[in-house]
Amino acid sequence: MPTTVLLVDDEPLVRAGLRAILEAQPDIEVAGEASDGAAVLPMVRQLRPDVVAMDVRMPLLDGIEATRAVLRTVAEPPKILVVTTFENDEYVYDALQAGADGFLLKRAAPAEIVQAVRMVAAGESLLFPASLRKLAASRGNARAREVMERAALTAREAEVLRLMARGMSNPEIARTLILGTETVKTHVSAVLAKLGARDRTQAVIAAYESGFVVPG
Amino acid sequence: MPTTVLLVDDEPLVRAGLRAILEAQPDIEVAGEASDGAAVLPMVRQLRPDVVAMDVRMPLLDGIEATRAVLRTVAEPPKILVVTTFENDEYVYDALQAGADGFLLKRAAPAEIVQAVRMVAAGESLLFPASLRKLAASRGNARAREVMERAALTAREAEVLRLMARGMSNPEIARTLILGTETVKTHVSAVLAKLGARDRTQAVIAAYESGFVVPG
DNA sequence: GGGGCCCTCCCCCACGTGGGGGAGGCGCCG
């Protein structure tokens, strides 16, 4: 059975190009397309692709957040290939740290693009040198990260935690997410319970220590 | 042809150690040694090493200034590896921001030191420094750090903030420091006022963002 | 000596926070 790929990029041109290149391969099949990060999670759930070719800079939800969301909430997540214009794009590193499996240059030759998809699908991290992996690992201590992973926050909870880590109060978070304060409280309580935190401060500390949020 | 390395450290012992470790490798050659930053620039010009292993704290001219000088004035600059005793040395981040390509712990195993030299020489620094500089920048976070410096916390206040950043409640801090809860509250209020934080969570965030406390 | 700063502790009070429990609507999946 062929490798299925979900294309995520806000430019139709890029999607069309990727589709043309990938569909030409007998062993690769484009399962679907999304034009922004927000659409990624539901599509991944529905289509269950093997690989997601994800642009970094996108409206609504960028590739980094989308990557985090997918890896955090999907049981057997697809391999994520970050698509970028410049190889030293600042955001690429964030995406890789968020758990992406490799990156793909837009100006790469078609054969290279195909090869990249085949490689990540096969379980090989692409252009993910030891140094970078080490750097990602150095982010936060292992225990904190394990707690964060084991926590398995839902998308909403993760969103709330991120806002907590920006110093927002419950009413502020509610206004930001267009929610009732009570709803936010529910999510906050869930986050605290899952992280084993006593109060929001401890939760934010866990977020920093685990690398869930990054200083800067 | 072998990778040539220039050793820069004010302690002869360290230089001897690095030389012994590196010379034992067939593909690495120590091109020369310097005992202070001022000697670095002329030696780089003359010897044209591939890598400079540079100590941070040195007399006359420190490693940061020396790094800047080299990168600013040499046409095809060598890769610069910052040598340091402590991995969270304040100056290391400054050096990385000055353009160094990586850092090297003095207590690292010989194999790791050799590996580090090979890696920067091979240009792995293309990935390495960009993300590291981000780390450096995160410590710099200019605004957050400025706030923290401008805050001019007293010794006690800094102590209290550090414990806040470990998730402690006021009573816990009081027990830890053998103080009354009211006293802790006074200090906490002072910290919040000085940092412009509304609550302890925001204060802890400021502590992380400014590098006052470090994740991991 | 006196001023200034730090550390220590106390009062009162408003309020956001967090725990407990409950409930309806929704989409996914067996």
Add this chain to the structure above:
DNA sequence: CGGCGCCTCCCCCACGTGGGGGAGGGCCCC
């Protein structure tokens, strides 16, 4: 279809938190 998890919202209640003000003792330095 029926569960199940997620998201949404509501109630009550205990309490830690943070703001306001005040106060005494110790230390350094002008």
